[in-house]
Amino acid sequence: MMIDEKQLAEKMDKMYADLETMDQSLMMENLKAMGCTWSYEQIVDELTKNWNDLKVSDKIFETCTIDDTCSIYPRDFIDEAIYLILSKFHQFKFEHYGLISKRLDDLREAELDDCEKIAQLESCFQRFFKMCKCFDLDNFDRITYEVNDGIDLHSIIVDYLDECMEQGRMNDPRYYQKIIDFVLRFNKQFSYVNDFLAYALEVELATAYVALKNPKGEKMLLAAIDKRNDKTEAILYYGLAYLDEYPQKTLKIFDRYKALLNKESDSYEIIMEIINDMKQEQA
Structure with a gap:
């Protein structure tokens, strides 16, 4: 039986409210109630092997018959449960793309001092590079294509470098070095990058070198x-x-x-x- 939009909205509201205080045991009960046959250990094992947490969610949908008709939560609970494991219940050796992506998206809208925003973006990028290194990811475009979560990582990177350039011109030439460090690390990690981004990074790097009289x-x-x-x-x-x-x-x-x-x-x-x-x- 299909539920109408009002019922779906009510389920979504309840889900987000309950997620704030939900423990691991209750999370697994709710997953089981909608047809997920995976154990907590299976989910963690799959997440350990995948940098893309959305891929793990998709695999649950592919291998289990998920039915939220009689569940108090909608099908979206699968994705939220995965996020809960990543952010609250288990410590992995790397940070999954979903957590990094969400933080980057939040920072776009955050009302922060420019220098503080740069520092927090820098922290996100460090975790991103660590994740890529763990999984030998060398094709930047393939990452964004595979995830396709609506986050324009390309634009976020360019905006970050532009802001560093602006801070370098106004306040502190050390921000030019941040640009250089980022681009060199990016180029070391990725062998395959679309021409548009590759050239944008090249220009940022060259301009930073010029500013430092290099x-x-x-x-x-x-x-x-x-x-x-x-x-x-x-x-x-x-x-x-x-x-x-x-x-x-x-x-x-x-x-x-x-x-x-x-x-x-x-x-x-x-x-x-x-x-x-x-x-x-x-x-």
Whole structure:
């Protein structure tokens, strides 16, 4: 018998309220009541072998006949029970992606001081790298594709690095080193990354090197002009790396490579705006 939306909402509300104080024994009773035949030890064993906790939930649904018709909780209780084991009942040698992902999502909306948010994101990424190392995960895109939990890890990483860059410019150059450390560790862990993210990380790394007066930065930015299909974009990032501290060098870069600029590139208009703004300031 199908339950209506109101009944489902009531079940969901009760479930979330009860989860706050639910112990391990009661959790297993409720799992059994809706058809889960796995023991607690079986679930823990499966979680020990999988970094993706959603995969364990899926396996329970595949191997058991789950029916929540007569249960006081909806089918979603399976996922919540897994989360309860991870967060409360068992200590694993690594942190599962589900916990890391949830924390990252919470941090996106958290009203924290910028430096505190960076510190907490950094902690999440450290646990993420540890998880990846434990399971020899070297394909970044495969991780996000396999989980598909709605969390845009790509954007979270870029936002984190952008915030570090901003803090470096305003307050503390040590934040540039945080960018360098993150990107180098990311590149060491992952052999396969989509081109868009790989280039974004390369630009962040090169810009951080430039900010710290490390010649590696300019070498990377120059190399990008040679190897990137969109040379206008590469020239833009080369110029931007010097804009705050050496604006005249930015103008010289744009002038030096003007023959390579492509008006069809999205970056062309940005370059023109920077040039015009700087000329107006000097007038």
